[in-house]
Amino acid sequence: MTAAFGSQWRSMKGKREGWRDLSPMRRREALYGLAFVSPWIIGLLLFSFFPFVASFVLSFTRYDVINPPVWIGLANYNEIFSGDSLFLKSLGNTALYVVGSVAIRIVLAFSLAMLLNSKVRFLGVWRTLFYIPSTVPIVAISMVWIYILNARYGLLNWFLSLLGQGRIRWLSSPAYAMSGLLVMSTTWVGVTMIIFLAGLQNIPEEYYDAARIDGASWLQRLLRVTLPLLTPTIFLNILINIISAFQVFNQVFIMTQGGPRDATRTYMLHLYNHAFEFLPPQMGYASALAWILFIILFAFTAIVVLTSDRWVFYNN
Numbered sequence: 001m002t003a004a005f006g007s008q009w010r011s012m013k014g015k016r017e018g019w020r021d022l023s024p025m026r027r028r029e030a031l032y033g034l035a036f037v038s039p040w041i042i043g044l045l046l047f048s049f050f051p052f053v054a055s056f057v058l059s060f061t062r063y064d065v066i067n068p069p070v071w072i073g074l075a076n077y078n079e080i081f082s083g084d085s086l087f088l089k090s091l092g093n094t095a096l097y098v099v100g101s102v103a104i105r106i107v108l109a110f111s112l113a114m115l116l117n118s119k120v121r122f123l124g125v126w127r128t129l130f131y132i133p134s135t136v137p138i139v140a141i142s143m144v145w146i147y148i149l150n151a152r153y154g155l156l157n158w159f160l161s162l163l164g165q166g167r168i169r170w171l172s173s174p175a176y177a178m179s180g181l182l183v184m185s186t187t188w189v190g191v192t193m194i195i196f197l198a199g200l201q202n203i204p205e206e207y208y209d210a211a212r213i214d215g216a217s218w219l220q221r222l223l224r225v226t227l228p229l230l231t232p233t234i235f236l237n238i239l240i241n242i243i244s245a246f247q248v249f250n251q252v253f254i255m256t257q258g259g260p261r262d263a264t265r266t267y268m269l270h271l272y273n274h275a276f277e278f279l280p281p282q283m284g285y286a287s288a289l290a291w292i293l294f295i296i297l298f299a300f301t302a303i304v305v306l307t308s309d310r311w312v313f314y315n316n
Contacts (some may be wrong), residue, residue, distance in 0.1 A: 059288040064280035076288035090270035098245040101185035113196035131190035142254040145184045174263035192237050199233030200211045229311045
């Protein structure tokens with residue numbers, strides 16, 4: 001053990017001496033490199049690391065922004081789990097949105113990628129049209145969807161009326177409000193579609209040729225070749241969409257404000273209300289809510305990553 005410690009010490013000492021032994025030009029290059037990356041390092045510390053640590057400390061305080069924080073220990077967490085009637089409601093709504101939106105985006109994006117990976121006319125135009133909605137600001141998209149989901153003159157109800165379906169109050173009925181948000185989640189399917197498309201184009205064509213020679217049908221090639229080799233891409237898309245769906249806020253805030261009757265009150269909206277709308281602001285309480293969300297997201301991400309060895313297959 002002493003010998004190992006001595007070896008490590010000599011190694012560290014050698015590294016320090018190595019810096020002193022560098023030529024002036026090498027030192028100048030190293031300092032220039034640090035100077036160029038310093039804005040990113042400073043930004044990371046000021047706008048990511050410091051708020052991260054500060055929110056953890058504030059979660060154990062009563063803080064209204066105006067007055068100094070008052071240490072209250074675990075009182076915020078006790079209140080969340082025992083006295084906050086909307087905590088479980090907002091968490092349940094968020095979980096429903098996560099399951100529904102992730103499933104819709106994965107299936108729809110994969111289907112579109114399969115279609116756009118085939119030889120069709122105007123392929124570049126179709127790819128662009130499906131991707132463009134993902135680049136539109138969310139405020140503009142939300143206003144468009146308010147019109148589409150309108151119960152009286154909305155485009156979706158008009159289309160459903162052609163199929164014999166009666167009028168649906170998408171945003172004003174507690175039974176359909178979350179369904180309206182899930183329909184809206186298809187707007188951002190373009191990003192997931194592009195990732196799927198890249199994964200499909202990365203599959204060697206030789207595998208499909210071998211499967212055709214063996215007499216495999218289209219469905220067999222899909223199940224035995226495409227899906228297994230696409231599992232790394234599916235894994236990436238699931239992670240990205242889960243993290244994104246858990247933080248859904250903008251469209252809910254713009255379109256429903258959590259209504260009707262808290263049917264669309266998501267976790268981030270609940271957190272926002274405590275931090276910025278309630279008087280006095282409950283910034284310490286909101287920080288505790290944020291850390292609970294962080295733990296939930298970390299747990300879901302860890303589960304997906306730890307179980308990936310069982311269902312993700314790499315080409316090499």
